[in-house]
Amino acid sequence: MSLNATVSRVTQRIEQRSAELRTAYMEKMRRAAEEGPRRAHLTCGNQAHAFAAALGDQDALAAGRSPNLGIVTSYNDMLSAHQPFESYPALIKDAARAIGGTAQVAGGVPAMCDGVTQGQVGMELSLFSRDVIALAAGVALSHNVFDSAVYLGVCDKIVPGLVIAAATFGYIPGIFLPAGPMPSGLPNDEKAKVRQKFATGEVGRDALMKAEMASYHSPGTCTFYGTANSNQMLMEFMGLHLPGASFVNPGTPLRDALTVAGAERALEITALGNDYRPVCDVLDEKAFVNGIVGLMATGGSTNLVLHLPAMARAAGIHLALEDFDELSSVTPLMAKVYPNGLADVNHFHAAGGLGYMIGELLDAGLLHPDTKTVAGDGLALYAQEPKLKDGRVVWEPGSRETQNDRILRPVTDPFQPSGGLAQMYGNLGHGMMKVSAVAPERHVIEAPARVFHDQDSVKAAFKAGEFSSDTVVVVRFQGPQANGMPELHGLTPTLAVLQDRGLKVALVTDGRMSGASGKVPSAIHISPEAAAGGPLAKVRDGDLIRVDATNGKIECLAPDFDDRTPVTADLTGNGHGVGRELFEVFRKNAGIAATGAGVVV
Numbered sequence: 001m002s003l004n005a006t007v008s009r010v011t012q013r014i015e016q017r018s019a020e021l022r023t024a025y026m027e028k029m030r031r032a033a034e035e036g037p038r039r040a041h042l043t044c045g046n047q048a049h050a051f052a053a054a055l056g057d058q059d060a061l062a063a064g065r066s067p068n069l070g071i072v073t074s075y076n077d078m079l080s081a082h083q084p085f086e087s088y089p090a091l092i093k094d095a096a097r098a099i100g101g102t103a104q105v106a107g108g109v110p111a112m113c114d115g116v117t118q119g120q121v122g123m124e125l126s127l128f129s130r131d132v133i134a135l136a137a138g139v140a141l142s143h144n145v146f147d148s149a150v151y152l153g154v155c156d157k158i159v160p161g162l163v164i165a166a167a168t169f170g171y172i173p174g175i176f177l178p179a180g181p182m183p184s185g186l187p188n189d190e191k192a193k194v195r196q197k198f199a200t201g202e203v204g205r206d207a208l209m210k211a212e213m214a215s216y217h218s219p220g221t222c223t224f225y226g227t228a229n230s231n232q233m234l235m236e237f238m239g240l241h242l243p244g245a246s247f248v249n250p251g252t253p254l255r256d257a258l259t260v261a262g263a264e265r266a267l268e269i270t271a272l273g274n275d276y277r278p279v280c281d282v283l284d285e286k287a288f289v290n291g292i293v294g295l296m297a298t299g300g301s302t303n304l305v306l307h308l309p310a311m312a313r314a315a316g317i318h319l320a321l322e323d324f325d326e327l328s329s330v331t332p333l334m335a336k337v338y339p340n341g342l343a344d345v346n347h348f349h350a351a352g353g354l355g356y357m358i359g360e361l362l363d364a365g366l367l368h369p370d371t372k373t374v375a376g377d378g379l380a381l382y383a384q385e386p387k388l389k390d391g392r393v394v395w396e397p398g399s400r401e402t403q404n405d406r407i408l409r410p411v412t413d414p415f416q417p418s419g420g421l422a423q424m425y426g427n428l429g430h431g432m433m434k435v436s437a438v439a440p441e442r443h444v445i446e447a448p449a450r451v452f453h454d455q456d457s458v459k460a461a462f463k464a465g466e467f468s469s470d471t472v473v474v475v476r477f478q479g480p481q482a483n484g485m486p487e488l489h490g491l492t493p494t495l496a497v498l499q500d501r502g503l504k505v506a507l508v509t510d511g512r513m514s515g516a517s518g519k520v521p522s523a524i525h526i527s528p529e530a531a532a533g534g535p536l537a538k539v540r541d542g543d544l545i546r547v548d549a550t551n552g553k554i555e556c557l558a559p560d561f562d563d564r565t566p567v568t569a570d571l572t573g574n575g576h577g578v579g580r581e582l583f584e585v586f587r588k589n590a591g592i593a594a595t596g597a598g599v600v601v
C-alpha cells in the first residue's frame with residue numbers, strides 16, 4: 001500500500017517548517033562525527049582519570065581501538081519501573097567485554113515517580129524534571145569518552161529527557177533499554193472502583209491500601225497504558241528500542257538477553273565499525289511522524305503531546321499541534337488498553353502488541369517504512385518479535401492476526417476510525433482531550449463553571465456536597481509558569497463519582513492529567529495559561545462553558561467574556577517547599593504547553 005497522502009503531506013510540511021533548524025543541526029552533528037572517536041581528543045591525564053576505576057578494562061580503553069559504551073542510567077528504588085536497572089550495568093559491561101568492547105556508567109539521571117508524587121507538592125517538579133534529566137544526561141556524556149550510549153529509562157519524563165540528550169549528542173549512536181512491565185496484579189479498573197468507593201466513604205483506608213498494593217506489587221512498569229508505556233511504544237515506532245523489547249517482563253531470561261543484545265548492538269553501530277547509526281540519523285522527521293501515528297493508534301498519553309515537540313526540537317525538528325490533529329484524523333484507534341479499556345499492557349503484548357500494530361499500519365501505508373533504526377534499515381524489522389534461543393535473542397515474524405479483538409484490532413476494523421487525542425480551540429485558548437478514554441456521549445459537555453485554583457479545593461467542595469448539578473470544573477493557575485503544570489489525576493475518582501451519579505461533568509485546566517487518567521472528559525493543557533493572563537483567568541462561577549471534542553472547540557459562552565479583565569492569583573506559595581525553591585528559574589523560563597513547556601529546548 002502506498003504511503004497515506006495525509007501522512008506524506010504532514011511529513012513534508014514538517015520537513016519544510018524544520019528545514020533551517022534541521023540543516024543547522026545536522027551540520028553540527030556531521031562536524032562532531034568528523035572529529036572522530038571521542039577519546040582521541042583527551043589528554044593522557046583526562047583519559048587516565050576516566051579509566052582509573054575501570055579495572056580489567058584499562059588497557060583496552062587506553063588502546064582506543066575498541067568501542068567504549070556509555071551507560072546513562074535512571075536507576076532508583078522509587079520507580080518500580082526503574083528498580084530493575086540496578087543490575088543492568090554489570091550485565092552490559094560483561095556483554096561488552098565478551099565482544100571486545102568496554103562499557104562504563106557515564107552517569108545517572110534523576111527519575112521522579114508520578115505515582116508517588118500524584119496529588120502531592122512534589123508533582124510540581126515533575127514536568128521540569130524532564131529538562132533536568134536532559135541536563136544530567138548531558139553532564140554524563142560530556143566526559144566525551146564514549147563511542148555510543150545505552151539509555152536506561154522508561155517512565156514519564158525520563159525517556160523524553162533522555163531522548164533530548166541523545167539527540168543533542170546525536171553524533172553518537174544510542175539504544176534505549178527498557179525494564180518491562182510488572183506482571184499483572186489487581187486489574188486497573190478494579191483499583192479505580194475501590195478509589196471511588198473510598199472517595200464516597202464506602203470503604204476505609206485499609207481496603208484502599210490493600211487494593212493499591214495488589215495493583216502495584218513488584219518491580220517493573222505499572223501495567224496501565226499511561227505515559228511510561230506510551231514512551232515504550234514511541235521507542236519502537238521511532239526505532240530506538242530493539243524490536244519487541246518494550247513489554248517483556250523484568251527478571252526473565254528473555255529480558256536479560258534483550259539487555260545483552262542491546263549492549264552488543266550499541267557497540268556494533270559505532271563510527272568504529274561499518275554500520276554507523278548515529279541518533280541524528282534515526283531521529284528524523286519520518287521517525288517523529290511514525291511516533292505520532294503510534295500515539296494515536298494506541299490511544300497513548302496526552303503527556304506525549306507535550307514531550308514530542310520538545311524531543312523533536314532537540315533533533316532540529318519543529319512539530320506543531322496541527323500535525324497531531326491531522327495524523328490523528330487518519331489514524332484508526334486499534335488498541336484498548338486501560339484507561340481506554342480493561343486490558344493492561346501484558347494482555348496487549350500477548351494479543352500481538354506493538355509488532356502486530358506496526359505490521360498492520362505499515363501495510364495500510366500509515367507509517368513511513370523507510371526509516372533508519374538502531375536495529376537496521378526499515379521499520380518492518382519492528383513487526384518482528386524477540387524469542388529466546390539457546391540463551392540468545394532471535395527475532396521471528398510477529399503475529400499478523402490479533403489474538404484478542406477486544407484488546408487489539410486490525411486497521412480495517414478499529415475501535416474508532418480516528419486517533420485517541422483531540423485538539424480543541426476557542427475563546428478559552430487551545431486545549432486537548434484523550435477521547436479514547438471517554439465514552440462518545442461525553443465528548444461534548446456544556447454546563448456552568450465552578451472555578452478553583454487548586455485540586456484540593458475541588459475535593460473539599462465535593463466533600464461538602466456542593467456538586468449537585470451538571471458542572472464544568474475549571475482548575476486554573478496550574479500551568480508551567482504558575483506551578484510547573486502538575487498532573488491533576490488525583491481528581492479522577494472525585495469527578496468519576498459525580499459522573500457515575502448521572503451528572504454531566506468535565507474538567508478544564510491549564511494543568512495536565514496522567515496518561516492513566518480516563519473516563520471523565522478533561523480539556524487539558526489550556527494555553528496560554530492563566531498565570532500568563534490567558535483566557536481561563538477571565539472565567540467566573542456560573543459561566544456557561546462548552547467543551548466540544550467532536551468539533552474541536554473549547555468556549556466560554558458568557559456574552560461579556562471578551563471584555564473581561566483576567567484575574568490574577570497570589571502564586572508566591574508555589575515558590576517554596578519540597579524543593580520548589582530550586583525551580584523558580586524553570587517557572588520563569590518555561591515555554592508554553594503547546595510547544596512542550598520546555599526550558600532547555
Ligand SMILES: O=C(O)C(=O)C[C@H](O)[C@H](O)COP(=O)(O)O
Pocket residue numbers: 113114115116118156225226227228301303487489513514515516
Ligand atoms: O501515565 C502517566 O502520565 C502517569 O503519570 C501515571 C502516574 O504514574 C499515575 O499517577 C499513576 O497512576 P495512579 O496510581 O492512578 O496515580
Ligand code: SF4
Pocket residue numbers: 078079080081082112113114115116155156220221222226228
Ligand atoms: S508508570 Fe508512573 S507510577 Fe509507575 S513507576 Fe512509572 S512513574 Fe511511577
